[in-house]
Amino acid sequence: MSETSLRDVRWIFILLAAYFVLQIGVRLATSHSLDLDEAEQAFRSQWLAAGYGPQPPFYNWLQYAVFQFAGVSLAALSVVKNLLLFTSYLLYGLTARLVLRDKALVAIATLGLLTIPQMVFEMQRDLTHTVAVFFSASIFFYGFVRSLKQPSLASYLIAGIGIGFGLLAKYNFAILPAAALIAALADARLRPRIFDRRLALTAVVALVIILPHLFWLKDNLHFATARTLEKMTASGHASYSMQVAMGIGSLALSVISFAGLTVAVFAIVFGKKLRAAFAARSEWTGLLERMMLVFVIGILFLIVFGGAAGIKDRWLVPMLFIVPLYLCLKIEAAGAETDEAFRRFMPVVAIIMIGVPAALYGSVAAARFTGHYERLNRPYATMLGNLRQQAEPAAILAGDSLLAGNLRQDIPGVPVLSVDYPGFHPDLTGRRPLLLVWLIPPNGGSEALPPDMAQWLQGNLGASAPGMSVIDVPYFYGRGKDSYRFGYAWINQPG
Structure with missing residues (x-):
């Protein structure tokens, strides 16, 4: 990316950096106590292991390393999380810049992540391993898109790092590179990038990163997966057909919960242009549509053949985080004018950037009035x-x-x-x-x-x-x- 291109999007990253610094300040001001995932990190930082249980160890390893230098503290927890989130948004913005010509749409795609409740609220409220998945997915997606558009040894290396980190963040991350691979193979123009010899570097780097955990997983497979499988397949005494219906219903609700607000915001901002854009296509919209289709098919296989009855919206992060970029690619493919939409979009961003930290603080501080304690x-x-x-x-x-x-x-x-x-x-x-x-x-x-x-x-x-x-x-x-x-x-x- 040229220096001029970087200048085009620099203001987005400055705005996001200020936002995540604000989030750190709000978290430190809210309470000294830790929530579930934060407490897990503090507790398990007492020892270093190749595996800790149902969740892979990437976030634990990272937090352990930071604690060794900075000490165990809420500040260290909050800085790590928000630095990962900022880096994820940064990489997402750079990816958008690779595939979008319209600078306004680059900004909308990147800041559009703030319209996803799981990303903007739940990740700040408590989640850690899901944050690591988003971080890893952003690395992989940037490396993947760059390998397709501007292939180099570095791009394949970045994709391998993203895969390695992702598999160490959550096991369900595996569906993202699998969906990307299948989606690219389906396009004759992109197929040479998959059969490129440099793809071996991607595989080797990913394997080296996850190797220590793989040795642990070999001897602890039940310990690592039993709790997740129990949650996923909990359908009581329902019949097979009822379990499948429950699984499909939970998937539909999770997709709506994850992406519904984003689509609604884009519909308000772009109006009739968004409806027209859904008919437009480009090489990149086609790729992302195939990726999302493979992802959904993969989950349907889990429901039909794996007994999954309850799909949670946070499990969709490894794939549906691309929704804002996908919508912007559709709008650009339709040739829609974006200046007016951008002016309508920024007040929404401002409301979110002020409202989310206020809600996070208020949900705890309001207890003095409501008597409802978190x-x-x-x-x-x-x-x-x-x-x-x-x-x-x-x-x-x-x-x-x-x-x-x-x-x-x-x-x-x-x-x-x-x-x-x-x-x-x-x-x-x-x-x-x-x-x-x-x-x-x-x-x-x-x-x-x-x-x-x-x-x-x-x-x-x-x-x-x-x-x-x-x-x-x-x-x-x-x-x-x-x-x-x-x-x-x-x-x-x-x-």
């Missing part, structure tokens, strides 16, 4: 600070990974174990006292030591259930005297 309202840090006034724990056993990750953030030098994850078992010999902490659900949850914690103590330490206590700590943004209750116990473990 996980980020829970006062983990305050609770731990109060317990450390009683004694300084040498190790902590938490009731679940959410609690373990939150505790790990505020006491990074102490091993924090979780009952629900047996894969981390440091030597606790001589570590005393051991602090046990668990969550007591609101509205009358049991205050007793959870059975699985008592079982863990007996099986790992040969210790009986200790005397337990409770501590009530005010919520962050709490209403009146509302508080969250934690159960805890101390064990002076023999050396």
Whole structure:
């Protein structure tokens, strides 16, 4: 890409950089507590492994490396996520610049990602592995399109890096390069790019990147896939025909949930021009249509032959992230005028860039008025600070990974174990006292030591259930005297 072309789109990236810096600031200002995926990263950063469970380890490896240099903190978590998101938008914009001549459409395609709820809201709210999928897909898609349009050793290398990262991010990423390969092979003009000798570099690079995890996966296949398959195939006692109907229905709803708002925004911005554009075609629209078709067929195979009954919209990220670019390619193929549409589109972007951070903050801060509390309202840090006034724990056993990750953030030098994850078992010999902490659900949850914690103590330490206590700590943004209750116990473990 020439320097002039880069200047044409530079303002988009400056705007996005400012937006993601704002998101970091809002996250730090909202709450010190961690949500599910954030807590998972903090908890599992205590050790480095070739695999951790149902999700491949790319994000864990990346976050582990950052924690080694920057320490375990909410800031480190937020910076990593938003840097990945910014880089993804950057690569998406560069890809759009390769295939779109109209600079206004390049901007609309890139900023159009902000109209996808999964991308703009859910990825900021908590997701981590899905962010890694988007990042990897953006790398691969840029390398793939560049290999078709401006083939070079570097373009095939980039595509290989994207595939390697993607397969380490989520296993369902595999459908994206497969769909791209099939879609390109179907076009005689693009076929030579697939049979290019440089494609071997793509394959080798991808294999080298995923090799350590492949060795782990070979011995842990059930552990890695059982939970995902359980979620996907959960159809109760439904008949086969009902399961297929449930699967197809969930796929349709997920597609609408994922792309419906984007299509609606484009319809408002472009009006009748969008309807006319759907009849227009180009080499690039044809390629993307075939990719999306292969993707949908692949999911239908999972539904019909794999028993999938529930398709979630976030699982569609590896493919449907191309929707804004696809719509812009359609509009350009129709030769539509874009200046007026661009002027209508930018206020929508402004509303989203202001509204999403405000909604993320407001959903937590509004608890002082509504009494409805999110996980980020829970006062983990305050609770731990109060317990450390009683004694300084040498190790902590938490009731679940959410609690373990939150505790790990505020006491990074102490091993924090979780009952629900047996894969981390440091030597606790001589570590005393051991602090046990668990969550007591609101509205009358049991205050007793959870059975699985008592079982863990007996099986790992040969210790009986200790005397337990409770501590009530005010919520962050709490209403009146509302508080969250934690159960805890101390064990002076023999050396």
